[in-house]
Amino acid sequence: MTTTDPRAVEEDLRQRVTDFLAAHDHTTTDRLEFLRARYDAGLAWVNFPVGHGGLGLPRSFQTQVEVQLAKAGAPDNNPRGNGIGLGMAAPTILAFGTEEQKKKFLRPLWTGEQIWCQLFSEPGAGSDLAAVSTRAVREGGDWVVNGQKVWTSSAHKAQMAILVARTNPEVSKHAGLSYFLCNMDAPGVDVRPLRQITGEAEFNEVFLTDVHIPDSQRLGDEGQGWKVATATLNNERVAIGGGGGGRESGMVGVLSKTWREHPERRGAGQHDKLMRLWVDAEVARVTGQRLRQKLAAGEPGPEGSAMKLTFARIAQEASGMELELLGDEGLRASDWTMKRPQHVDFTGRDATYRYLRAKGNSIEGGTSEILRNVISERVLGLPSEPRVDTGIAWKDLPR
Structure with missing residues (x-):
């Protein structure tokens, strides 16, 4: 695509998807072969380069592709089942990998052949x-x-x-x-x-x-x-905290639903608390959209740390308020058997699960304390914390 007119790009992309679906009937084509063909057609992640699953377009056009394929009933690559691969490994391989590495790993990663x-x-x-x-x-x-x-x-x-x-x-x-x-x-x-x-x-x-x-x-x-890992961690924090859902998605959506369904349980001051969380979540959602646009233009910056920090705080406060509203009912865990889940569902299962699982949000992907350091030093430009290990060989550091 050589034109920069968004409407022309949108129409050309729509026609590409239409032509692809005409050439690859998903009702008669093996799912894996369909996904491989989609990758080869540049419709996997349109912001990636040609030859590596993309078309070199702005990332914002990916939604158009997903919607059109979903309306046609085409299978997806089960993105929730390979979040680390798609959200962290793939952009890191794209940024630092050799051409041979990109050709070897990106395609089976996107199709889900490799978790x-x-x-x-x-x-x-x-x-x-x-x-x-x-x-x-x-x-x-x-x-x-x-x-x-x-x-x-x-x-x-x-x-x-x-x-x-x-x-x-x-x-x-x-x-x-x-x-x-x-x-x-x-x-x-x-x-x-x-x-x-x-x-x-x-x-x-x-x-x-x-x-x-x-x-x-x-x-x-x-x-x-360290340089490569930092890029991966920035992608991870965007993946965890950057969101991608619509208004009232995530824990605030769960809390809002509980609030509407149980008016008899509302206490003094809780409406103001809910509204504060709702506004914070909406600001984070819109900011996340801007951050993902920046991510599509190159390596993510330290701003993702702020998004992840905000996500953890909102999830923990909202899940705690949900328990307050539900009272004794919220303490009834539906299932405590040992499970090996296929993916993490932060808002799934019951209120007890959501409350307990949210405690991990401020640890995984970088603790909130570390993220505050990143924000203060790399975003706000404040003085760094004193570091006593600078210039000392790792083997000589006390452990």
């Missing part, structure tokens, strides 16, 4: 990701990885993982990291469930013992892992 997880956090390196101790040592054409990762969503169903490991302990902690694409079915990968307060085990701990990763699956240069 992805994130091997970042460790028992001794949660908020301070740069302190990871998982080691990757070069042996010929491979890297041999040993260590432990924790709080890994979807590891129990993933075929691939984005992994940060220490490749040089002789330099400062930020400088000695490298970023890899790890096969989860490789020998030495051991996934174990972590049961949460909700009863589910959506998270895992992952043990890596002499896991071999070919150097061709290193993303970015050796020692560039």
Whole structure:
């Protein structure tokens, strides 16, 4: 597409989808083959480059594609089932990967043939990701990885993982990291469930013992892992906090519904509290739209930290108010059996689940305390916190 007229682009895109549906009857075509053909036609994510599932268009046009295909009854790629792959791994591979890596990984990632997880956090390196101790040592054409990762969503169903490991302990902690694409079915990968307060085990701990990763699956240069990981984390915070639903989506929508259905339970001052949350959620939703437009134009910035911080606060306050409205009824958990969910539903199940699950919103994707530091230093330009580990080799840091 060479024209920049939005109406002309919209019409051309509509015709592309129409022609694609005419050439690929989803009622008679295998679902996977249909999705592969859609990727090859540039209708997977239209903001990606031609040849990598896109058409080089603004991301805002993706909604048009999704709506038109949904009206036709065409299958989607189950985006909720591969949130880490689509929201974090894909844009990172696009930004830092070689052409060979993009061709190898982006297509099966988008079609759902490969589910992805994130091997970042460790028992001794949660908020301070740069302190990871998982080691990757070069042996010929491979890297041999040993260590432990924790709080890994979807590891129990993933075929691939984005992994940060220490490749040089002789330099400062930020400088000695490298970023890899790890096969989860490789020998030495051991996934174990972590049961949460909700009863589910959506998270895992992952043990890596002499896991071999070919150097061709290193993303970015050796020692560039912190830069690549930062881009991934910015994408993660947009994915968690940037939203994408309409007005009254998310926990505020659940709370508003409860408020309307139970007028007899409303207490003094609760209307003002609800309205404050509702306005905050609407401001966050509109801001999220602008942030996603910026994301489509290039690498996300630190502004995503503010969105994720706001999302966590609203979700926790709204789920708490829902329990206040429901009283004893809100304390009845419908199911506490051990589950391995296919995806996380922040607003699903019952009020007890929503309240307990929301507690994790201020931890996952970067703690609220860390995000406040990012906002103060990188958005507001305030002085940095004193750091005593600058310029010290990682191996010499106390642990």
